[in-house]
Amino acid sequence: MNASANFLPDEDLAYTVLSDLKRVTREYATAATESNCPSIRQHFTQLLNTSLAMQGELYTAMSQQKMYNTASPALRQEIDKQMKEYQNTQQKTNQFVQQRKTMAQGQQAQYANWNNQQQWQQPQWQQQQPQWQQQQQQQQWQQPTHFAQHQQDPRHQQPGHFM
Amino acid sequence: MNLLPLTAKELEYIADSMSNEDLMIKQCTAGAAICTNPQIQQVLNHQAQVHTQHYQSLLQCLQMHQSLAPTQPQS
Structure with missing residues (x-):
């Protein structure tokens, strides 16, 4: 036991693993x-989650054993400053x-207007453009809900949603 | 689940991950052996097992993709 203490102190050892x-x-x-x-993506995602949990487990143990100096808390005025700045950014x-x-x-x-006016000389594929644009408009309008759903989806490791 | 042939990049990542996991198994095991703090020791012992499982699963992943891989370079 004494020899091991000379080899590497416990906290250095834990820190290396961490x-x-x-x-x-x-x-x-x-x-x-x-x-x-x-x-493969799903597999890496699972390994990511487990590794993240292990890192948290070791960190918690180290901090309980007072092996980790927690940083000093941020000052209230610093938080106020950042909040103001980013509320401004959000508004812009x-x-x-x-x-x-x-x-x-x-x-x-x-x-759409222009296409209507010119319709008499448009080839058929271009006449269909307003319809296509309507579709695009609908898609655009649906996008925010779609995005929100994706963010709330707990199965964010679902594979192939990008395929 | 549908399997696609491994890309060269995926193969590199799997190989790198296995060498990472191998290092972690050794580190946790050796660490647990010399550690004097019981709580840290317990965590390291447990994590050595998890890293071993990770290593095994990566190896299985390679095995699963073995038969899908072409033997000639594809253009």
Whole structure:
């Protein structure tokens, strides 16, 4: 026991394993995002989840044994500063999104109008364009709900949804 | 589940992952043997087992894709 204490202190030993677990977790995430075969992707995702859990388990044990210095808490005014800044950013981005949406709608209306006027000289495939644009508009309008559903989906490791 | 032939990249990731898991098995086992703190020791012993399972599952994954792999380079 005494010889082992000389070899490597407990906390250094645990820290070495912990940092390797962090690295392994990152590598599984990269592997999952770059997989082509759905079953491989699912496999890497499972390994990622387990490794993440193991890293958490070791960290908790280390912090309970006072082997890990937790960083000092952030000051209230620092939080306030970041919150203000990012509420501002959020507002600007919302404006940007709204602008682009109304712009796109305006353009679609314009094209539809233009197509109607020119219909007499349009070949048949172009006459169908307004219909296609209507579809696109519907799709665009459905997109936010779709995205929200995807985010709430607990099975985010479902394979092949990107295929 | 539908299996696709492994890409060269996937094969590299699987091989790298197996060498990672192998290192973790050794690290956890050796660590648990010299560790004096019982809680850390318990965690390391348990995790050595999980890493062994990971290694085995990656090996099985390779096995499953063995028959799908072409023997000639594809253009």
